[in-house]
Amino acid sequence: MIQYFSADYVIPVTSDPIKNGIVAIEDGNIVGLYRENDPAVKADVEHFSGVLIPGFVNTHCHLELSHLENVIPSKTGLIEFIGNVVTKRGQDVERIKEAMVEADRRMYESGIQAVGDHVNTSISAEVKSKSKIIYHTFVEIICMKDDEVLNKIDEARDIEFYFDPNHSSITPHAPYSCSKSLFKTYKKSISDDNIISIHNQESEEENKLFRYKSGEFLKFYEKMGIDVDCFKAQARNSIQSYLNFLPASNHTILVHNTYTSIKDLDFINRMARKVTLCLCPKANLYIEDTLPKVQLFLNQKFDIALGTDSLASNDTLSILEELKTLHKANKELTFLETIKWATINGAKALGLDNEIGSLEVGKKPGLVLLKNMPNLKINDSVEVQRII
Known part of the structure; x- marks a missing residue:
């Protein structure tokens, strides 16, 4: 089953950040990266406040x-x-x-x-x-x-x-x-x-x-x-x-x-x-x-x-x-x-x-959330949460 996760920003690393982006994952594998309201997203999306990275x-x-x-x-x-x-x-x-x-x-x-x-x-x-x-x-x-x-x-x-x-x-x-x-x-x-x-x-x-x-x-x-x-x-x-x-x-x-x-x-x-x-x-x-x-x-x-x-x-x-x-x-x-x-x-x-190392279709890089990170800036308050 494909799971969809979104955040304020998705950082693929090897391509440009996606504001309010969506990551599609099946059995740990990246199967898609989408922008907000993309019609290709066929199921409910779990949204997080923060930044999604590999x-x-x-x-x-x-x-x-x-x-x-x-x-x-x-x-x-x-x-x-x-x-x-x-x-x-x-x-x-x-x-x-x-x-x-x-x-x-x-x-x-x-x-x-x-x-x-x-x-x-x-x-x-x-x-x-x-x-x-x-x-x-x-x-x-x-x-x-x-x-x-x-x-x-x-x-x-x-x-x-x-x-x-x-x-x-x-x-x-x-x-x-x-x-x-x-x-x-x-x-x-x-x-x-x-x-x-x-x-x-x-x-x-x-x-x-x-x-x-x-x-x-x-x-x-x-x-x-x-x-x-x-x-x-x-x-x-x-x-x-x-x-x-x-x-x-x-x-x-x-x-x-x-x-x-x-x-x-x-x-x-x-x-x-x-x-x-x-x-x-x-x-x-x-x-x-x-x-x-x-x-x-x-x-x-x-x-x-x-x-x-x-x-x-x-x-x-x-x-x-x-x-x-x-x-x-x-x-x-x-x-x-x-x-x-x-x-x-x-x-x-x-x-x-x-x-691993980037959010790209075909990879299995894990999915990690960085919280408390306004304006994509690292500070002492940033916390990490593993999603996948």
Whole structure:
């Protein structure tokens, strides 16, 4: 049976907003978009006060860290945060699974339709297999020792086996946690359809490491027993040091970009890669108390997507709350621009744009209502309600 839903505005995302628009849905699939009083609408219409949009896409998350909610102190800086995650993440398996189930439920209820999720184990596989959310799972590789590179790649493939083969890939974790040898071997070992999602320039300490071989990362490596004697200062920021080692044809999601400069963006453009910049503003504030320079990314016309990161570094897993944070800090942003970041851009980055991310006939993107949103402006009073 076809259901008809209308609102003050319908935002298809990939086409113009429809005032008093109507969305027709059958078994979750979009079968029509109409204007008010269109004679093609053959049944009663359920009207909502607010704005109808497709389900959100959370392009970056760590579901398996959900049990660390309210555990790790905020605003410590990235390196202390990493140390806390390493020492505190190991808990009872059932407790971890319960936290993931609850986090998954909260994300779905907050309107999230798909998630790009980073893992180091297979523990989230069962939760994802039962979820209403579409997950693309990124299995992280962490390897600083050259003699362990092949084993680490094999371990990642073993973990990937537990997840949906159509929606999973292996990826380097971050430039500060992967050796040059790992990057080179990884480049030769993956297929062209393997989506890459790598943490990028989340801290200025990362740039110090690559430019000068100095800063807090050296103390961290020493504490962790990692020998970096062979690492050489690159006299340039991290992205300019490692991007060449990633395969050129694979879509790459650069996550965080809190300390990415205009020169870094120029470098990425010259490389002519398929790159999406994923911003996680609330996590950036939680860890480093700093936000990315959004206007730089807009000026360079990059595709931007949004993520929440994990509950270890956030008090919600809500894309709406990420939008609020960005709009509060960047008054020049418009909702019709940032809704793309929260939906279709993330869907494209995860290879899901044929299914979700916009209200188009033939897609099954979910249907979400934003309430208390006069003049299509994001404000603190906006609330989200999942319709389908």
